[in-house]
Amino acid sequence: MRNKELTYKQIIETAYVMFSEKGFDQTSLSSIASEIGISKPAIYYYFKSKDELIKSLFEIIAKEIQSITFMDLETITPANFKQNLYLLGENTIKHQEKDHHFNHLFNQYMLLSTRDKDYSERLVKIQQHFLNTFHDMLTHGVKIKAIKDENILIKSQLLALVFDNITNFILTDMTLDFIKIWREAVDSVLNGIVNDEQ
């Protein structure tokens, strides 16, 4: 007799890894089951279909993105503004270099979204949230007079694009100095609009 919560947790965790490594289609429910040491129908006790299991994982990913890109604006001052932008990138880069599964899965949902309207709408919202995070950050910078109010919208979109693609490039075997690239991006974008730079 197994523990109910344990089994549920094992299915989620095993699916997370296997889906990321082999893809949704190439990972059968039986292979997930045998990896855990249970039978295939046991999975159907927890999830009414394979699609629902895939959807459950999406919810987990979506929540993780929220927490990764969270920024507490209250702690930002003109003195530490640029440093905080550096850190936002550096922390994420270090996090992604440890867990490749996250981005592999996310890419698969991106592909799913082209033929599934639900995923499409959810992903647009996530990307929007993502863009907003950087826009809020720069807007806050203007408000506390850390930077000048010049082209803030486009500049924040540019930062979001760089940030997002750094995580994609980490997945390939490219060995670039991503932290340096991110710092160059922040420096370039803020160049000329930073106040009080000595």
Add this chain to the structure above:
Amino acid sequence: MRNKELTYKQIIETAYVMFSEKGFDQTSLSSIASEIGISKPAIYYYFKSKDELIKSLFEIIAKEIQSITFMDLETITPANFKQNLYLLGENTIKHQEKDHHFNHLFNQYMLLSTRDKDYSERLVKIQQHFLNTFHDMLTHGVKIKAIKDENILIKSQLLALVFDNITNFILTDMTLDFIKIWREAVDSVLNGIVNDEQ
């Protein structure tokens, strides 16, 4: 009796569209065959397996990337340097907005590469070529004294990252002004190192 070359061409073109819209796994050889109006085994006459058909499409994609990112450095002068960087992005953005299949397929090969060493190595080379294009462009800019020799390597990598992810974002339903973002990227990166700017 069908024409041999025509059938081959039809298989390639139909597979290109269907694989991009539904994915490799969700597109069966029978569905491709019936879409064209031939029988499933007919495909096996031209391709010894589904994987080989997928591989053939990869060769086409790889070639297309080479031509998209081609830049004739001979025509670059200090006067048109920045304008050419603008155009490189703008032409690609317009091209991508017309043909979404290209990027959908490319993303699928990115996922395949995580479990297939052949694709992995090929893709790294493509990404490398991609980075080199921008590096060559900026290095050439230094040579013809269009820009100053400051941080050229990182700056070219940054441009490549922005350029690459703009094409990814076009696939989503985000309606951003990508041309403006690209211009901001070029402006930001070149800010302070451009010579002869009035």
Add this chain to the structure above:
DNA sequence: GTCTATACAGCGATAGAC
């Protein structure tokens, strides 16, 4: 060179025993 027919494996999902 292209077809019909078919082999064979594997999938998602369900029924019903324990």
Add this chain to the structure above:
DNA sequence: GTCTATCGCTGTATAGAC
């Protein structure tokens, strides 16, 4: 809650007719 057994379907791939 988890199992065995099984259904129905679809996939890739091949053999052999024309």
